[in-house]
Amino acid sequence: MILLSKTLRYFIVTAQEQSIRMAALILCITPSPLCRTIKIFELNLGHKLFTRTNNGLKLTNYGRDLYATLLPLYQEICEIEKKVIKKTHQIQSGKSSLKIGLDHRDYSYLSPFLSSPVFKDTKNNISLEYFTSDETDIGDILNKGLCQIFFTQKKIQCPPGLLHQALSTDTIMLAVKSDLKTEDYSQNELFMNKILVQYEANKNEEIFDDIEGYIAKNQLNPKRVFIPELYVQLSMIEKGDAIGLMPSSIINIINDRNFKVKFIPFDCDDKKLVIERHIYYTRAYQAFMEEKMMPLITNHDDKCLTG
Structure with a gap:
């Protein structure tokens, strides 16, 4: 690390992995110094950042807000650091x-x-x-x-x-908590009283016009929050606080991180919403x-x- 704060990196990686053991492996340290750094960070902030569950660590409400606030800064510093390291490496090795x-x-x-x-x-x-x-x-x-x-x-x-x-091709799916009995609800009922987190739209991407048209036509008016980080979105869905509209390829991340989230087909006025990949x-x-x-x-x- 050249520009990154050790505490910031430890917090972000732990929040993403939701596991001290996995975060320590990624950071190439033992769990003890990681736990100690997180504890000191919590004491300095005056707030708990994580709670322990049977499935690993979960961000507290304060931790989730802090993560969403710090992540863009962390990513920006990571990109700058990559460029600095890369430029130095190229100068030194010519590769x-x-x-x-x-x-x-x-x-x-x-x-x-x-x-x-x-x-x-x-x-x-x-x-x-x-x-x-x-x-x-x-x-x-x-x-x-x-x-x-x-x-x-x-x-x-x-x-x-x-x-x-x-x-x-990738298909837009409806993501819900894995133990939700979806057969007891219509698709429109799944949108009710839930926060909707949505896959990030690209400009001129027609499927998002279709989604907005479907929501308006069925007068769903779901609550929405802008959370750019996928891991936070999946955590909210896993807890049952939200549902999501996401491309089916995100199943790779769900399986890899063992999120308790499942996908069901999203019926947008009798058609699937497909994303091409090239x-x-x-x-x-x-x-x-x-x-x-x-x-x-x-x-x-x-x-x-x-x-």
Whole structure:
């Protein structure tokens, strides 16, 4: 860590993992100093941040609010720190890095790859680069070497010298607490008296116009809160405080983190809402795509989709 506060990093990672043991593994420390740092942080704040349950740690209301407040700052510092470290490394070693471009903040489909040793191994020097979706020329970005692989929801005419892979489509699902007996409720009743947390929309994405049209047509008027962090959304759904509209690929994250959340099909006026997924890449990375990346992101585990 160069710019990050140890206390901030320990708190964010513990909040995301909801487990002292898992957080300590990720942070490469033993549980004792992690518990001690969190305890000192709580004493300095004058508030409890976590409570212990049979399923691990849960954020308190104060902890959840603090996490939502600090996360954007944490992510921004992480990005700055990555760039500082990367630039230093390139100056020292002269080695190039693999950059994966995205034109949106939803990378649930990539989560199996991002949590794999291939991505985490620093020797591979892989990083994510974000671009504004409505101004992104994917072909130009790849041809100029700003990225070598680009992950997007847009289908474009593949420029000369680049390769394209169409992935399985993603479907918007209704996420609810896993023990909720959904057969006892109509879909509209599930929206009543619940907070709705919603997958982040991209500009010009038609499925969100469909969702808004459905909500208005059925006069649902659900309560809404803006919580950009997926882990906080899933925690609220797991507790039964909220429901969510999310792409089916988030099941990768639900299974990986053992959230007690299940998906049921969302019927939007007798149709499914589908998100396309595409990857464009340079020929130099064809072997990497076929051997290391594609086997991970195409191996979906849908055991929690409806049960």
